[in-house]
Amino acid sequence: xxxxxxxxxxxxxxxxxxxxxxxxxxxxxxxxxxxxxxxxxxxxxxxxxxxxxxxxxxxxxxxxxxxxxxxxxxxxxxxxxxxxxxxxxxxxxxxxxxxxxxxxxxxxxxxxxxxxxxxxxxxxxxxxxxxxxxxxxxxxxxxxxxxxxxxxxxxxxxxxxxxxxxxxxxxxxxxxxxxxxxxxxxxxxxxxxxxxxxxxxxxxxxxxxxxxxxxxxxxxxxxxxxxxxxxxxxxxxxxxxxxxxx
Amino acid sequence: xxxxxxxxxxxxxxxxxxxxxxxxxxxxxxxxxxxxxxxxxxxxxxxxxxxxxxxxxxxxxxxxxxxxxxxxxxxxxxxxxxxxxxxxxxxxxxxxxxxxxxxxxxxxxxxxxxxxxxxxxxxxxxxxxxxxxxxxxxxxxxxxxxxxxxxxxxxxxxxxxxxxxxxxxxxxxxxxxxxxxxxxxxxxxxxxxxxxxxxxxxxxxxxxxxxxxxxxxxxxxxxxxxxxxxxxxxxxxxxxxxxxxxxxxx
Numbered sequence: 001x002x003x004x005x006x007x008x009x010x011x012x013x014x015x016x017x018x019x020x021x022x023x024x025x026x027x028x029x030x031x032x033x034x035x036x037x038x039x040x041x042x043x044x045x046x047x048x049x050x051x052x053x054x055x056x057x058x059x060x061x062x063x064x065x066x067x068x069x070x071x072x073x074x075x076x077x078x079x080x081x082x083x084x085x086x087x088x089x090x091x092x093x094x095x096x097x098x099x100x101x102x103x104x105x106x107x108x109x110x111x112x113x114x115x116x117x118x119x120x121x122x123x124x125x126x127x128x129x130x131x132x133x134x135x136x137x138x139x140x141x142x143x144x145x146x147x148x149x150x151x152x153x154x155x156x157x158x159x160x161x162x163x164x165x166x167x168x169x170x171x172x173x174x175x176x177x178x179x180x181x182x183x184x185x186x187x188x189x190x191x192x193x194x195x196x197x198x199x200x201x202x203x204x205x206x207x208x209x210x211x212x213x214x215x216x217x218x219x220x221x222x223x224x225x226x227x228x229x230x231x232x233x234x235x236x237x238x239x240x241x242x243x244x245x246x
Numbered sequence: 247x248x249x250x251x252x253x254x255x256x257x258x259x260x261x262x263x264x265x266x267x268x269x270x271x272x273x274x275x276x277x278x279x280x281x282x283x284x285x286x287x288x289x290x291x292x293x294x295x296x297x298x299x300x301x302x303x304x305x306x307x308x309x310x311x312x313x314x315x316x317x318x319x320x321x322x323x324x325x326x327x328x329x330x331x332x333x334x335x336x337x338x339x340x341x342x343x344x345x346x347x348x349x350x351x352x353x354x355x356x357x358x359x360x361x362x363x364x365x366x367x368x369x370x371x372x373x374x375x376x377x378x379x380x381x382x383x384x385x386x387x388x389x390x391x392x393x394x395x396x397x398x399x400x401x402x403x404x405x406x407x408x409x410x411x412x413x414x415x416x417x418x419x420x421x422x423x424x425x426x427x428x429x430x431x432x433x434x435x436x437x438x439x440x441x442x443x444x445x446x447x448x449x450x451x452x453x454x455x456x457x458x459x460x461x462x463x464x465x466x467x468x469x470x471x472x473x474x475x476x477x478x479x480x481x482x483x484x485x486x487x488x489x490x491x492x493x494x495x496x
Contacts, residue, residue, distance in 0.1 A: 052399070052402070052403035053402060053403055053405065054399055054402045054403060070405070071402065071403055071404060071405030072405035073405070074405075076403050076404070076405075077403075078399065078400055078403040078404075080396065080399060080400070082396055084396065084397075084399055084400040086397070086400075086414065086415065086418070087495055087496075088418040088419070088493070088495040089418075089495070090495075097400070097401075097404075097414070098400075098404055101401065101404040101405070101406045101410055101414075102404065102405075128495045130495070130496075144400075148404075154403070
């Protein structure tokens with residue numbers, strides 16, 4: 001369980017400080033995907049940077065299974081909108097980067113090979129990122145995160161730069177892999193559709209400064225052919241109402 | 247890999263420039279018909295004749311001075327530039343000094359350097375380093391600064407140490423720019439080399455060219471100029487190949 005208590009983040013401006021996150025309280029159950037949705041500028045990304053240990057200037061407390069969050073001791077997988085691959089490393093080295101930093105042996109084991117095969121990138125290992133399409137780069141980033149076997153997987157609008165067809169394809173692919181390796185996941189999105197499709201729980205953020213408006217159980221999660229069902233439609237309407245009310 | 251580096255078009259380009267320059271030179275020598283502008287053909291014939299006996303040793307001295315000078319500049323300049331680019335505090339300390347001293351024509355300090363460090367090798371190397379190092383410091387610093395913040399995110403979230411961030415990101419991200427700066431610095435280094443070799447030495451291409459000039463041996467003088475230019479070209483191409491090889495991901 002990830003416990004977040006009274007989390008506030010202030011950005012120092014020229015004249016005054018701006019509050020990005022205002023007294024956030026939420027518990028994230030182990031082995032669930034939480035999709036966080038809210039208007040742009042509501043502090044979703046700030047929240048993710050705090051969880052990933054990039055932003056250290058916050059008040060309040062965050063703990064994973066009772067231990068204070070710390071990227072040095074915990075394994076945190078991060079997948080970003082711009083993929084976060086290093087252009088001077090080929091696909092294999094990029095994928096092994098997480099493991100290498102954690103001082104494990106950077107060799108591809110059976111699990112690793114399985115993930116690569118699932119993502120359909122097992123034949124691209126010696127390519128460089130610039131030689132890949134956006135969708136392929138994002139698959140590499142996802143592979144890197146899963147191969148790390150993280151305690152917590154963080155995803156910051158990872159599919160929003162992809163075209164619609166690739167996006168749906170990769171959402172499904174991600175969900176398939178996730179179902180077989182149920183990593184606790186925080187998934188930031190601004191798309192209602194994506195929040196419904198990928199989240200077992202949906203957290204709605206208020207406009208800036210970010211507060212948790214509502215945490216919803218998502219009845220649609222794990223339904224097959226979700227996008228063609230009535231439940232999806234009605235849930236989507238409900239969610240849209242909550243988001244737009246602010 | 248090698249075939250990619252030594253691409254056909256590049257060789258054709260070099261060959262083309264060579265032919266154009268030599269033809270122009272030949273044309274001028276025919277038009278002027280003076281001993282101060284000998285024909286390139288006689289110069290090349292002269293090079294073949296005297297290279298091992300007279301020029302080789304000078305090439306060796308000049309080459310070693312250039313390589314040492316650039317190596318010292320990289321060895322000192324790149325780490326300082328990296329530190330300045332990564333740590334704001336260090337940048338605030340050194341930047342004003344670098345900016346203030348960069349535009350000073352350091353070749354004017356040659357007499358002082360010679361008085362302080364003698365007429366030998368030390369003052370020649372110091373002169374090259376003094377002039378070349380600034381370009382390398384500034385380029386290294388800017389290269390580190392230009393790395394987008396997002397590039398660091400993945401490693402930060404993995405809890406990477408400073409050393410890991412350095413070896414995985416800073417070094418590979420800025421290597422290509424450092425090599426470009428080195429290539430540019432090379433031109434400057436050769437001019438300074440020539441200047442410093444006029445004094446206090448009997449070895450080096452600078453000495454050879456000036457000595458031939460004094461002895462009114464224009465053929466030898468031209469041979470020296472051609473060899474010095476060729477030497478510069480070779481190092482230039484070597485760095486070019488190194489860059490293509492090391493930065494093959496680009």
